[in-house]
Amino acid sequence: MGGNEYLCEDTTSDLKIVWASNLAKLKPIHTMKISVLLLSATCWLLGIQMQAQLKPAYLDDSKPIEQRVEDALSRMTLEEKIAVIHAQSKFSTPGVPRLGIPELWMSDGPHGVRAEVQWDNWGYAGWTNDSCTAFPALTCLAATFDPELSYIYGKALGEEARYRKKDIILGPGVNIYRTPLNGRNFEYMGEDPFLASKMVVPYIKGVQENGVAACLKHYALNNQEQWRGHIDVELSDRALYEIYLPAFKAGVLEGGVWTVMGSYNKFRGQHATHNEVLNKILKTEWGFDGALVSDWGSTHSTREAALYGLDIEMGSWTNGLTAGKSFAYDDYFLARPYLEAIKKGELPLSSLDDKVRRVLRVNFRTNMDRNRPYGSFNTNEHLQVAERIAESGIVLLKNEKNFFPIPVGKYRKILIVGENATRSLTEGGGSSELKVKNEVSPLEGLKATYGAENVSYTLGYASGRPAYGRENPSPYNADSLRDKAVRLAKEAEVVIFFGGLNKNNRQDCEGDDRLTYNLPFGQDELIAALSKANENLGVVLISGNGVAMPWISQVPALVQSWYLGSEAGTATARVIAGQVNPSGKLPFSISVNLKDNGANYYGESSYPGDSIQVEYKEDILVGYRWHDAKRIPSRFPFGYGLSYTSFQYGRLTTDKEQYAKNDIIRTSFTLKNTGTKDGAEVIQIYVGQKNPSFIRPLKELKAFKKVFLKAGETQTVECTIPVKDLAFFNGKLHEWVVEPDTFTLYGGASSTEIKSVVSVQVK
Numbered sequence: 001m002g003g004n005e006y007l008c009e010d011t012t013s014d015l016k017i018v019w020a021s022n023l024a025k026l027k028p029i030h031t032m033k034i035s036v037l038l039l040s041a042t043c044w045l046l047g048i049q050m051q052a053q054l055k056p057a058y059l060d061d062s063k064p065i066e067q068r069v070e071d072a073l074s075r076m077t078l079e080e081k082i083a084v085i086h087a088q089s090k091f092s093t094p095g096v097p098r099l100g101i102p103e104l105w106m107s108d109g110p111h112g113v114r115a116e117v118q119w120d121n122w123g124y125a126g127w128t129n130d131s132c133t134a135f136p137a138l139t140c141l142a143a144t145f146d147p148e149l150s151y152i153y154g155k156a157l158g159e160e161a162r163y164r165k166k167d168i169i170l171g172p173g174v175n176i177y178r179t180p181l182n183g184r185n186f187e188y189m190g191e192d193p194f195l196a197s198k199m200v201v202p203y204i205k206g207v208q209e210n211g212v213a214a215c216l217k218h219y220a221l222n223n224q225e226q227w228r229g230h231i232d233v234e235l236s237d238r239a240l241y242e243i244y245l246p247a248f249k250a251g252v253l254e255g256g257v258w259t260v261m262g263s264y265n266k267f268r269g270q271h272a273t274h275n276e277v278l279n280k281i282l283k284t285e286w287g288f289d290g291a292l293v294s295d296w297g298s299t300h301s302t303r304e305a306a307l308y309g310l311d312i313e314m315g316s317w318t319n320g321l322t323a324g325k326s327f328a329y330d331d332y333f334l335a336r337p338y339l340e341a342i343k344k345g346e347l348p349l350s351s352l353d354d355k356v357r358r359v360l361r362v363n364f365r366t367n368m369d370r371n372r373p374y375g376s377f378n379t380n381e382h383l384q385v386a387e388r389i390a391e392s393g394i395v396l397l398k399n400e401k402n403f404f405p406i407p408v409g410k411y412r413k414i415l416i417v418g419e420n421a422t423r424s425l426t427e428g429g430g431s432s433e434l435k436v437k438n439e440v441s442p443l444e445g446l447k448a449t450y451g452a453e454n455v456s457y458t459l460g461y462a463s464g465r466p467a468y469g470r471e472n473p474s475p476y477n478a479d480s481l482r483d484k485a486v487r488l489a490k491e492a493e494v495v496i497f498f499g500g501l502n503k504n505n506r507q508d509c510e511g512d513d514r515l516t517y518n519l520p521f522g523q524d525e526l527i528a529a530l531s532k533a534n535e536n537l538g539v540v541l542i543s544g545n546g547v548a549m550p551w552i553s554q555v556p557a558l559v560q561s562w563y564l565g566s567e568a569g570t571a572t573a574r575v576i577a578g579q580v581n582p583s584g585k586l587p588f589s590i591s592v593n594l595k596d597n598g599a600n601y602y603g604e605s606s607y608p609g610d611s612i613q614v615e616y617k618e619d620i621l622v623g624y625r626w627h628d629a630k631r632i633p634s635r636f637p638f639g640y641g642l643s644y645t646s647f648q649y650g651r652l653t654t655d656k657e658q659y660a661k662n663d664i665i666r667t668s669f670t671l672k673n674t675g676t677k678d679g680a681e682v683i684q685i686y687v688g689q690k691n692p693s694f695i696r697p698l699k700e701l702k703a704f705k706k707v708f709l710k711a712g713e714t715q716t717v718e719c720t721i722p723v724k725d726l727a728f729f730n731g732k733l734h735e736w737v738v739e740p741d742t743f744t745l746y747g748g749a750s751s752t753e754i755k756s757v758v759s760v761q762v763k
């Protein structure tokens with residue numbers, strides 16, 4: 001047997017000769033061993049080469065994502081393309097099994113990962129391992145005025161979503177708080193576009209670090225729940241660009257969000273989910289390269305969905321919450337009807353390919369990213385995140401005679417009144433409802449803090465159980481509940497009332513708006529009666545909306561709290577007892593009367609509309625912009641919140657007096673904690689233009705910073721404001737314009753407590 005016979009054919013002839021002659025010198029046994037070795041090595045190399053040739057580019061994560069997208073797209077059949085752009089179940093799309101492209105799984109959002117629902121109906125699946133950590137509602141997050149907390153919120157939520165094998169978490173929501181009647185304001189980040197923009201970006205980044213896409217919702221103008229499925233919003237381009245879009249824009253451009261959810265309502269005659277104008281802004285002006293997901297049941301037309309940018313159709317023929325036609329997936333607007341239209345040449349293949357590319361990008365960024373972390377669920381760390389945010393977002397609104405904090409040991413007869421002290425507030429509210437592993441109620445938190453023997457409780461008022469789409473009245477007699485509370489209040493040393501709204505229909509709940517600005521279930525009368533029975537009364541309101549407060553002068557102390565999630569009671573008790581110094585600030589103005597609010601001022605045509613159309617007549621004057629312009633004092637202004645310590649502001653200064661359009665204004669402010677307790681303060685800088693050629697708000701928030709100071713400590717706080725942020729949107733020119741003028745910088749502790757003012761010139 002000649003040694004050279006073991007050599008592979010593709011070896012060069014020179015090598016062949018050398019090896020052959022060397023091999024010839026060896027004993028046959030060695031020759032054989034070497035030959036076997038050589039054969040295996042060569043075959044191994046060939047294998048690698050073949051494998052490399054066989055491995056499609058879309059599976060090769062060393063390749064740029066766009067190349068992978070094009071490669072995957074080129075391998076998909078028309079039917080496979082259609083399949084990936086619509087649902088296969090309540091919360092998933094099918095992927096491309098033949099190519100190993102996984103399903104996309106979604107979940108609500110935005111305050112925790114929702115319990116699993118059935119494949120094709122809204123019933124809960126009854127899993128025993130889907131009880132999540134509930135993070136505070138986004139109103140609370142906004143009230144922290146702390147972007148760092150927003151990042152840890154997003155990160156922890158993303159970890160929970162990843163653990164639960166979700167690829168898209170349906171949040172955050174950044175619709176602007178336009179009227180306090182909107183049933184969904186609790187899911188959003190308040191009335192100010194700048195605050196919402198700064199808070200939303202880190203949330204998105206935190207979520208997406210887990211290889212889970214955030215889904216920024218509801219794009220756009222879904223500012224009321226009343227008639228949300230068809231109400232046609234009319235507003236100026238200025239209001240659209242200056243008030244309602246900035247947080248979405250920041251989420252796309254700065255947050256790099258991977259998916260956006262189209263909303264239910266119409267805008268200028270077309271449904272927002274497939275709207276020519278909104279699509280152009282999102283994808284052309286901002287260059288969004290991810291996927292636009294419909295809200296559940298917000299798609300209404302194959303043609304419009306095909307042409308105006310809807311990429312993933314979800315929940316058609318459902319109301320998004322409870323009802324729905326079963327197994328309608330093939331009939332979706334972007335399913336069979338779209339396929340047929342493409343086959344007949346009625347709709348272009350190019351728009352389908354664009355959608356598929358966007359869906360594939362989501363896949364590559366999430367479930368086809370082999371390096372994404374594994375996530376974690378219900379960890380102590382997540383509970384700590386929830387607690388920290390809750391503690392930082394609670395707002396102290398009134399505190400006469402230092403009612404709060406109530407030191408442990410001061411009283412032995414503490415009476416807690418009110419349903420919200422014990423009610424689960426993670427339950428109800430619509431799609432953001434959560435099944436939680438822990439939810440510490442305020443009463444539990446207070447008992448743990450003050451000793452159960454010192455704390456007693458009575459219901460005081462009662463609502464019914466949460467029920468979507470209808471009111472479920474309480475079985476209790478309101479008069480007896482109130483009389484009992486008043487009787488007990490007379491005997492107590494101190495009374496704390498826990499009320500507000502809850503997650504019932506027509507409260508803070510998706511699907512409908514509130515009916516009145518007043519507190520429901522007779523709470524106004526109850527608070528008034530309690531204050532007569534015992535003047536040592538503190539009120540804690542839990543809500544996602546401002547409410548009328550006819551009793552405000554009768555109570556010495558008021559806390560605005562929120563839907564705080566798993567550690568609600570722990571955080572609340574720590575603030576009440578003074579273990580945490582409150583530092584939250586209102587993310588919206590609380591008007592005295594409903595009519596004092598811009599959206600409600602103009603009557604029904606401006607809110608809620610005539611069931612067909614609503615016109616945003618207050619235009620850009622939303623929230624504090626309205627109160628400023630009309631000189632209508634609010635009850636509690638935007639940005640307001642007290643502390644157990646006091647702060648002294650120095651003079652606000654800028655690094656220069658004159659700026660060019662591309663400059664950055666560097667401001668500095670000294671802040672001193674003049675009290676005896678450590679605490680945090682949010683310094684806020686508002687800017688107004690002196691002689692604008694168009695109407696502009698008196699001032700608008702342009703910078704803020706939360707600063708923690710030890711008692712007695714002083715800090716110089718620096719904030720920057722790019723001059724380009726002083727622009728207004730010129731609707732006629734369709735561009736942002738900074739006019740050369742004098743601009744006034746107002747630095748202070750809220751939108752009305754201005755401590756120092758400085759003017760600068762923009763050339």
Ligand code: BGC
Nearest residue numbers: 108170295296319320321431
């Ligand atoms: C809501 C969305 C939610 C979706 C899925 C809709 O009713 O408007 O915010 O993500 O349902 O539950």
